[in-house]
Amino acid sequence: MSVIKQIGPNWFTTVMGIGIVSALTYTSPISIPFQHVLGVVLFLILNVVFVAALCSWILRWVVHTKEALDDFRHPSRALFYGAFAMGINVVGNDYFLIGTHIFNTTSALLVSKIFWMSGAAASILTVIIVPYLLFVEHHVEPHQALATWLIPVVPPIVAAATGVNLIPTWHGHAAQFTMLALILAMFGVTCFLFIMVSGLVYSRLVYHKRLNGEAAPSLWVEIGPVGMSMALFGALPTQTVGLLAKYTPILHTVGLIFDVALWGIGVWWIIISSMHTILHLTTRGDGLPFHMGWWSYVFPIGSFTSGTYALAHLTSYPMFFIASLVQLAILWACFIIVLTRTTNGLVKGELIKWRADHSQNDHHKNYPGITKVS
Template identity: 50%
Template sequence: MTSIAKQIGTNWFTVVMGVGIMGGLTYTSPMAFPDHDQIGILAFLLGSLLLVVALILWTTRWIMHTQDALHDFLDPTRALFYGALAMAVNVIGNDFFLVGTHIFPREMAIHISQGLWLAGVFVSLFSVIAIPYLMFTQHEIAPEDAVGSWLIPVVPPIVAAADGANILPYWGNKGLDMGMTAFDLTLFGMTFFLFLMISALFYMRLMYHRVVPGHLAPSVWIEIGPIGMAMGTLATIPLTAHAFLPSFIPGLRSIGLIGATALWGTGVWWSIIATLYSLMHLSKRGEGIPYSLGWWSYVFPLGSFTAGTYALYHLTDLKLFFIAAFVQLLVLAGCFVIVSLGTLKGIMDGTLLAWRPHHHHRGVREAKTS
């Protein structure tokens, strides 16, 4: 087990994120389809199990291989994925509200959702403070190194805000509900403006520097993740805060309608750009896109954008967003199947996780011949 745990960095939590958001979106699909609720429940339970397993292995790594775990903070790539840990906790916490309340005792599921949300917020704040600080002071980074992955450590607060918007009415009293709403909007603002700054750096890199290489092409999709979560926050708060902020609801609905719709247009544009980028690398002009855990960037960001479209539909009741939400879910399901099969194959053959003796021996042989 320790040899496996040594290999479990925070990047493995991207799998939990993808499975978790697939469960919640499938279960709550605006357009019902055969067995969608059973599929959603299965994905929710699998995501919850994967979170527990990943946390156990990751904690074991810290205990048994402390130096390796500490070294992650000095690596400009691995450090970014502390954001994945935070988002994985928040996604499963949100699933306990969306799905768990229908299969477990409701009050218990809500309490678990709240507990996981608080834990996710704590890790989110650690990620959004510690990792950028290390990037500012310790990591050697050039302007042409900017990639979509730079968003990973700063996105968690807005994921927490979008998920937290669902549970705003359940904190126990009006004063606490109002306080949590203010805190939720603070989390939203914390990420949203960092998202704008990092997006500008990434846009400049795309304009003025070399093409993002094939193995990083999936990271281009990360941009639509915070867009979707921002849509979800803006569109959900007017629906969940009406009981304790009645005088603010008309204004919040207007802000949600205008803001979320405008962001949806941006997300559609970026989705087209990201698709063209991937197709370019799959064509003769590109380098190909070798499989890695980075392929989960085809799942969670698109899932986040789909969740934002769900929220916009619930706010507006417009057929446009009803149809768009279902189309996005179908595309997401296709991506999910492809990426999941790739991960299973990589685990079985040892290319992602060496868990059999011959996996390690093959790795040594490859290292000697490379």
């Protein structure tokens, strides 16, 4: 029970990371050795990790209700309910991309739809409740603004990007149009809030002391919604042919212009984030102490890679196919490092105290928080 007490929604970042690496490996636009085997293995691991995280999180609510409620009262911990919502949609998307190839297609598709609806509902709740708490309950200062503030507002775009593939699977134009309208509405919510939060983050970077080594990984969160937006608009022309056939050429043109522009934004932010990371690895920096926030090196990069995949399919130009392969290689490098460090931290009791002789962990290692930012 002491272990369960320590399992917060931040652990769903592992679900997000494993899930997106699994999907991107399996669906790589350039054929690579063992891509389907690796994708399936990670998909099976994803199911185990998701069930373990979900059961532990539910049990925590039952046995340690006060601690679970306290997460909402903390301006840093509350953010990670966005990871819970996104984790559900990532699992559902993997059932569509991979599960339909290894299980009964109809059953896997049904599971994917159930996960999508659950994830969409959780996303809508998260994007309402957490910002509201930030507005009326939490006490923060301007210098505490981090890109992690995006975590509870990104889930709607993740639900939109993962749901676009399901549009043709719904029967009837009315159902498909309802799905499309909901997807575009969720994109609008995240787009608006992404601009607002990014403005706060940019202001904090300009006017306050530089980010310390503990907070530096948070910068990578910015490229997550950029990549998911690219994935959404890159897939719309092909997934709405049966619904909006006469608009397909227009959607293709809009998607092309929009995605290339966003790709440029994403590359710029990757460079900025990389420079921050490298800075803290030099003598001028603070080092990069490991914590669960390191999963920011995985899912956001994976999101941007999924956007590049969509751009490659949309344009069929070699440039973006090569970029997809390079980004997948970088993603795998980050994934191996972060997964290894996470596993090592679990075994040693640094992330979760599971044995009496483990020293008490600082809670901020599991919840890299705004209260720790200099």
